[in-house]
Amino acid sequence: MVVFSELGAxxxxxxxxxxxDRWRLHRKMTHMGVGLQQVRNYRDFQNDESKVVALDLIHNPEEYVKHFERYATSVVSIIGFGRRVSSFMDPIITEVIAVMQRAAELNVPGKTFPMLMESFPFLANFPNWMAPWKHGLGQKGRGRPFFYALAEEAATSASSQQCYAKKIFDEAPKHKLSKMEISSLSxxxxxxGSDTSSSTLVTFVLACCAFPETMMKAWGELDRVVGPHRSPTFQDEPDLPYVKAFVxxxxxxxxxxxxxxxxxxxxxxxxxxxxxxxxNTWVQGNVWAIHHHEREFPEPDRFNPDRYTKGSAESRPFxxxxxxxxxxxxxxxCSGQxxxxxGTFITIARLLWGFKIEKAVDERGKEVGVDIFDFTNGLNMRPNPFKCRITPRNLEIRATIEREGQQALQDLSQYDGETKYRMSTYYATEKL
Ligand code: HEM
Structure with missing residues (x-):
């Protein structure tokens, strides 16, 4: 890929x-951070961050997208750098997610002008000063890439938090990892991990608005298994088959x-x-077509968790x-599966348990419809912005969310911290 890869990292x-061999090494390194064994150790803070999402939704439901972005970014930031992201105004979210969404756009061949370089790769060989179509991409020779600086800061900090950046720096000399490789790994x-995970949660909200009957079924299960005085935990998973099917x-x-x-x-x-x-032929797995095949998924655009509940009339062997x-x-x-x-399980389980998620209403109290096809158009997609109502299901549940959320904030305070770097200003000050 010329634009996304050759002109990038x-x-x-x-x-x-x-x-x-080099890819195998990177794959192994990534597994040291987010491999299946590792991620079980992250359950506590992931669970806590999702309790904070529930708390945020009580106080500021209109900003649900930003709460999801904060959650997803905070989880990977704790893993990577031992530091949580406490506000959705933190530049690590506002700046980095914007860059990642732009990257996902760039990843769609033929979509926008820079992608002409995908069809005519010689266009990428022009120096940047005479090639406005490169939009500044492909500048080489920078000092330290941004994520390298963040990782170095975390790895050398006095904090006792174990984090992936420290592991990368421990391993770097053995494998002769370059600065760019360290930057990419972290x-x-x-x-x-941040745009993908948060987009999935936005899709979940859209599904709840468009198919409210599925929420009601989930409430029946959650009320039976969990009740109002605590929220669901990972231990509840085997007893929540419908919620698992929902996810x-x-x-x-x-x-x-x-x-x-x-x-x-x-x-x-x-x-x-x-x-x-x-x-060398470009081969792409058409996940959309596979997941919308009528044979395995009748009425594929209907959101219907019962496809996945054992013994139900709608279930199909896939x-x-x-x-x-x-x-x-x-x-x-995916290395981060x-x-x-x-994370998606615990957050969806908690939000289903705690909230009514409904279509918005207009000034006359009439429900405003949602469009289940109105999605962004990139390598990754998410619903385009839409309004909805997110309210706690009852007062008892609300009190539980408040209590657990405050406790979670206290438990997460061990990860509080600041970085001195800002992506928007970083390259202006970093020596080229
Ligand atoms: C809902 C969340 C996510 C979805 C749907 C998703 C999906 C994907 C997909 C479809 C691929 C390409 C797989 C292929 O080429 O066959 C991929 C690759 C990858 N993902 Fe994810 N991902 C998610 C979250 C994450 C997270 C949280 C991380 C890490 C923290 C991560 C790290 C990676 C990496 C490193 C690759 C490249 C693997 C390689 O080429 O060796 N992903 N992901």
Missing amino acids: GQSNQVNMYYG GNLFGA KEVFRWRSVAIIGGQPHAPIKDDRYKGWFIPR PGEKGYMTFGWGRRV GLAEQ
Whole structure:
């Protein structure tokens, strides 16, 4: 990919890397941060951050998108840098998410002008001063990339918090990791993990507004298993089959990486079902089409968790135990899947338990419809902004959310901290 990869971090970033030893090393390093074994250790603060989301929704429900972005960014920031993100005005969110959304836009070949370089790669060879179409992309030779500086700051801080940045710096000499590689490894937590996770939660809200009957079923289960005096925990998961099915259906109904994320390419000529696929052909898994196939998912645009409840008339055997392919396939499958799945489960379970999520009403009290097809148009997608009403289900639940939220803030205070870096000003001061 010329624009996203060659003019960006290129072969220094796992996401772009060709298959080989260096990619295997990066994959292993990423697993040290967010591998399946690791992410179980993050459950406590992930759970606490999701309690804070519930608290925020009580006080400021209109800003639900920003609460989700803060939550997702804070979780990866604690993992990466040992520091939480307490406000949605923190520049790490406002600036970094904007950059990541722009990157996801750039990732769609042919969509906007810079992508002409994808079709005519020679256009990328012009020096930046005479190539306005490069939009400043591809400047080489910067001192320290932004995420390298953040990681270095965390790794050398006096704080006793263990974090992924420290592990990366411990391993760096052994593997001769370059500054760009260190930057990519730590930055990928944000790049791959914050917009994707928060977009999934926005999709969840849209589904609740458009298909209110599914919420009612979830309430029945949650009231029976959990009750109003505490919110759901990870231990409740086996007893919440409908909520689990709800989460699966969110992943399927509108998968954030609509065409399976980054493109793949065969490393040698291949034949598949009579098709000849030459080496290096761009191959994209059409997740949207797979998840909307009438055979496996009748009425595919209907949000219907019962597709995933065992024994229900609507359930279908779908390839794979999980029942969805939202995180890709094979050896390039998403490195953060475990983290994303457990975080999405606990947050959706808590929000279903705690809130009525309904369509907004106009001045005359009439419900304003939502459009289940109105999504952004990038490599990752999320619903375009829409208004809704998010209110606690009853006073007892509200009191529980307040109590648990305050306790969570106290428990999370060990991760309070500031960074001295701002992305918007960083490169102006950093020596080129
Ligand atoms: C709902 C949340 C998420 C979704 C839907 C998602 C989806 C995906 C998809 C579809 C891919 C491409 C898979 C392929 O090429 O076959 C991918 C790759 C990747 N994801 Fe995620 N992701 C999510 C969250 C995360 C998180 C939280 C992290 C890390 C903290 C992460 C890290 C990565 C990395 C590093 C890759 C590149 C893997 C490689 O090429 O070796 N993702 N993700």
